[in-house]
Every structure is written in structure tokens, then in C-alpha cells.
Amino acid sequence: MLGLDADRLRADLNRLLAFLFHQGILDEQYLQLQQLQDESSPNFVSEVVNIYFHESEKLLRNLRSLLMDREFSDYDKMGIHLNQFIGSSSSIGAKRVRNVCVAFRAASDQSNRAGCLRALELLEHEYCILKNKLHELFQIEQQRLLAAGVRYPMLN
Amino acid sequence: MAHTLPSGDQASDQDKWDSGGLECNQQLLIEIVMRNRLIALVVDGDTTCWVLEQELLHSYGVQTLDVDNSRDAVDLIASNAEFNLIIIEKIIPVLNGLEVTRQIREIGVRCKMLEVTACSGESERQAFLATGVDVFIEKPLDPEHLVPILRELDRQ
Numbered sequence: 001m002l003g004l005d006a007d008r009l010r011a012d013l014n015r016l017l018a019f020l021f022h023q024g025i026l027d028e029q030y031l032q033l034q035q036l037q038d039e040s041s042p043n044f045v046s047e048v049v050n051i052y053f054h055e056s057e058k059l060l061r062n063l064r065s066l067l068m069d070r071e072f073s074d075y076d077k078m079g080i081h082l083n084q085f086i087g088s089s090s091s092i093g094a095k096r097v098r099n100v101c102v103a104f105r106a107a108s109d110q111s112n113r114a115g116c117l118r119a120l121e122l123l124e125h126e127y128c129i130l131k132n133k134l135h136e137l138f139q140i141e142q143q144r145l146l147a148a149g150v151r152y153p154m155l156n
Numbered sequence: 157m158a159h160t161l162p163s164g165d166q167a168s169d170q171d172k173w174d175s176g177g178l179e180c181n182q183q184l185l186i187e188i189v190m191r192n193r194l195i196a197l198v199v200d201g202d203t204t205c206w207v208l209e210q211e212l213l214h215s216y217g218v219q220t221l222d223v224d225n226s227r228d229a230v231d232l233i234a235s236n237a238e239f240n241l242i243i244i245e246k247i248i249p250v251l252n253g254l255e256v257t258r259q260i261r262e263i264g265v266r267c268k269m270l271e272v273t274a275c276s277g278e279s280e281r282q283a284f285l286a287t288g289v290d291v292f293i294e295k296p297l298d299p300e301h302l303v304p305i306l307r308e309l310d311r312q
Contacts, residue, residue: 029296036211044211052204083247086274088204091296102275 009144016137023096025130030093046138052092053131059085060127063120067113078108078116097126185306186217194309195219196241199229199256200272201248209243209272209297216306225249226256233260239267240309243297244289246273246280254287261288268305272297 020026037044059081066072066081082105089098100123107115173184196213200206201224210220218241223229227250229242242260246253253271260269271284271292281292293301 029298032212032296032298033208036208036215041211048204048207048211051207055202055204080247083274084202087245087272087295088202090274090294091205091208105275 005147006144009140009147013137013140013144016133016140020133020137025096025133026093027095028093029090033092049092049134049138052088052094055088056085056097056127060120060124063123067117067120072113073111075108075111079105082108094130097123097130100126182216185303193219194240194306195221195238196243197229197232197237197239198222198243199224199226199248199253200243200245201225202245205245205272205295212297212299212302216302218306226251226253229256230259230263233263233265239265241305242267242269244269244271246271246276246284254283257284257287257289268309270297270301270305 017026020030033045033048041047062081063078066074066078082101086098086101086105089095089101100119104116104119104123107119173181194217196218198206198209198213198220200209200222203224206222206224210222213220221232221237221239223232226248229244230251233239242265244253244257248256251259253273257269257271268291269289271289272295273280273292274295276292276294284292291301291305
């Protein structure tokens with residue numbers, strides 16, 4: 001029955017959100033995003049998160065490209081990328097990604113190339129976890145809305 | 157969200173604010189903003205952040221104009237565009253936030269300026285406050301910081 005499926009999916013959604021908060025993957029800023037979503041912008045959360053994914057992957061490519069350059073010494077440029085990553089991660093509530101970026105920036109401020117490389121590996125790992133979990137969240141939400149009889153646009 | 161034009165005066169607004177709950181206060185704040193037709197300039201090079209900042213401001217009825225670099229911000233202000241509030245990110249393309257803040261104040265702009273940034277130390281905070289920024293906060297821009305500013309703009 002549609003109603004029961006929607007309820008079950010709602011429970012799954014709440015469980016996943018609770019897990020993400022408990023693990024520190026998301027913080028209360030994510031709830032702020034949800035509060036900004038309404039009838040006039042019904043897909044706001046998924047749209048802004050997709051923008052975040054697109055921008056973050058550019059930043060990760062830039063950071064890796066900088067560090068893979070044997071002649072690399074422009075830690076100021078790295079700091080600019082990291083500042084942007086910290087800001088955008090804070091803005092969507094991506095707490096663990098943000099914290100890794102802060103540690104990465106500390107290594108960059110000290111011109112510590114080995115520390116930066118370690119931080120980049122960890123950042124790519126944390127970003128991957130975040131992206132997978134948020135995709136899972138949006139999929140459950142999509143299924144819940146379908147089960148409740150609401151049309152929902154496909155995500156990119 | 158449907159907005160209605162206010163009918164009360166500012167003294168009764170205070171009574172309503174003090175006695176109202178969260179949802180009531182948000183509606184009251186929207187009425188205040190709509191009465192004053194507040195407009196904000198958002199200067200942020202990061203798409204995720206300015207989408208969120210813009211949506212947060214819109215949720216309180218503030219109109220926004222967004223630019224992603226300091227050159228466009230200064231040109232806009234130099235062309236006599238007027239704003240009640242300017243929100244600037246510390247690190248933006250062309251000129252940094254500190255320099256663009258200085259230039260905006262030198263043009264003669266006296267409206268409220270709010271600096272938002274990912275991470276900063278106390279010395280940076282003091283440097284920005286010395287150039288004429290009114291409020292300096294770490295991202296994300298949130299209702300806790302925005303609401304007192306909007307209420308102060310109403311009192312002015």
C-alpha cells in the first residue's frame with residue numbers, strides 16, 4: 001500500500017539522517033538547508049548539494065594537480081582553494097569534510113608537503129563518503145515522494 | 157512563501173516580537189523587511205555559498221544582487237547603486253575582501269557591511285573591523301547573525 005511504503009521510507013530517511021548526524025558527517029547546518037526548502041523551491045536542497053558536488057570536485061582536482069607538480073611551492077594558491085572548500089562545506093553542513101579541510105589548511109600554512117598529501121588522501125576519502133551518503137538520502141527521499149504519489153524530478 | 161504588507165507600527169512590532177514564537181517572529185521579520193524594501197549586495201566567488209546566502213536573505217524578504225568578484229562589486233557601487241546591506245567574502249577574485257571593503261568605504265558607502273569567511277584569526281578580524289566592516293563572522297551565514305542586523309536596519 002502506498003501509504004505504508006511512504007511511512008517506511010520516511011522512517012528509513014530519518015534513520016539515515018540520524019546516522020549521518022551521529023557520525024559527524026553532517027551537522028545542524030544541513031537542517032538550515034532543509035528549512036530553506038519550500039513550495040517555491042521544492043528541490044532546493046538537492047540543487048544546492050549538486051552545486052557543492054560540482055564545485056568540490058573541481059577543487060579536489062585543483063588540489064591534486066598542485067600537489068602532483070614536483071615544482072610545487074604555491075601554498076597561497078592552495079590556501080585559497082582550501083578556504084573555498086571550508087566555506088562551502090560549512091555552508092551545507094558537511095562537518096567531517098570541513099574539519100579535514102581545516103587540518104589540510106594548517107599543513108599548507110606550514111608549507112608541509114607531506115602533510116598536505118596525507119590530508120588530500122583523507123579529504124578525498126571523506127568527500128566520497130559524504131557524496132555516497134547524500135545520494136542515498138536523496139534516493140530514499142525520491143522513492144518516498146513517489147510512494148506518496150508526488151512527482152519528483154530526476155537528480156543529475 | 158506568501159508575503160503580506162504590514163499594517164502595524166514599530167512599537168507594536170516589538171510587542172509582537174517579544175510574545176511571538178519562532179514562526180511568528182519570522183513572519184514579523186518578513187513584514188519588517190518588506191515594509192523597508194531592503195536590498196542586499198552579496199559578493200562571494202563561491203557558488204554554493206552565494207546560492208545559500210541569497211536564499212536565506214530571500215526567505216526573510218530581502219531582495220539581493222549577487223556578484224562573484226570584487227571588481228564588479230566596486231563598479232556597481234561606484235555607479236550609485238544603493239544597498240541596505242553588503243555581504244562580502246574575505247577571499248574573492250580580483251581584489252581581496254579587505255581591499256574591496258576599504259574601497260567601498262572610501263567611495264562613501266555607509267550601509268551595513270558584513271564580512272563572511274571560512275576561517276580567520278583575531279588579527280584578521282581586527283583588520284576588517286578597522287576598514288569599516290560592521291560585523292565579521294565565520295561561514296555559514298545564519299539567522300542568528302542575520303536577524304539582529306535586519307532588525308537594526310528596520311530601526312534605522
